[in-house]
Amino acid sequence: MLKGAIFDFNGTLFLDLNKQETAWRTFAQQQFNKVITDTEFIEHFHGRNNRYSLEYLAGHTLTQAELNQLIDKKETTYRALCKIDQENFHLTPGTALFLDDLKKSDYQITIATASGWDNLNFYFQSFELDRWFDLQTVVYDDGQLKSKPDSDPYVKALNKLDLTAEQCVVFEDALSGVKSAGQAGIKRIVQINSTPQLKNTILWAHDFTSLSAMKINELLKL
Structure with missing residues (x-):
């Protein structure tokens, strides 16, 4: 039962897929000078946790301090995008x-x-x-x-x-x-x-x- x-x-x-993608694309460009392809989003970002995705972008294992700093940057951008788009923030x-x-x-x-x-x-x-x-x-x-x-x-x-x-x-x-x-x-x-x-x-x-x-x-x- x-x-x-x-x-x-x-x-x-x-x-929030559009906001997640915008936040990741902006962050990847600014932090790593990388462009995330649509295929990469499906394989390495959608449904994944931040450690996995960030280490994928960095190309190496991150320390906890490095990880925390990068997470804060990316998620601050993401939450700002959510707040701006009040019409779809539900x-x-x-x-x-x-x-x-x-x-x-x-x-x-x-x-x-x-x-x-x-x-x-x-x-x-x-x-x-x-x-x-x-x-x-x-x-x-x-x-x-x-x-x-x-x-x-x-x-x-x-x-x-x-x-x-x-x-x-x-x-x-x-x-x-x-x-x-x-x-x-x-x-x-x-x-x-x-x-x-x-x-x-x-x-x-x-x-x-x-x-x-x-x-x-x-x-x-x-």
């Missing part, structure tokens, strides 16, 4: 009603994100995420989390919820995230927003407006 739902955040609950359409419905249906829910603490705190304050999520159960990049597509983020999310892979559905937008969930043994993966539909996802939805707990159960035959 399905009892839990785990959500990726960036590109899934918050459609959760993915349908998110609030869908999360309300899951909570009413006694689903246990959490987030598994590659975002670090500063961005996570920014999201919780800006979107009042504590209406649905317990910050203590959220899996984020704490400096120890292995980057998607490693199974680590979703294994930890399952442990936080005290549920098995068979009891959970995952909502993702990135190939690395879909692979991560699959590596954790989760077979029910719903793809949100991005196209085309990725391999090993069992349902695609543009956003959350057409989804409900009942529909998820019916579509997944649970």
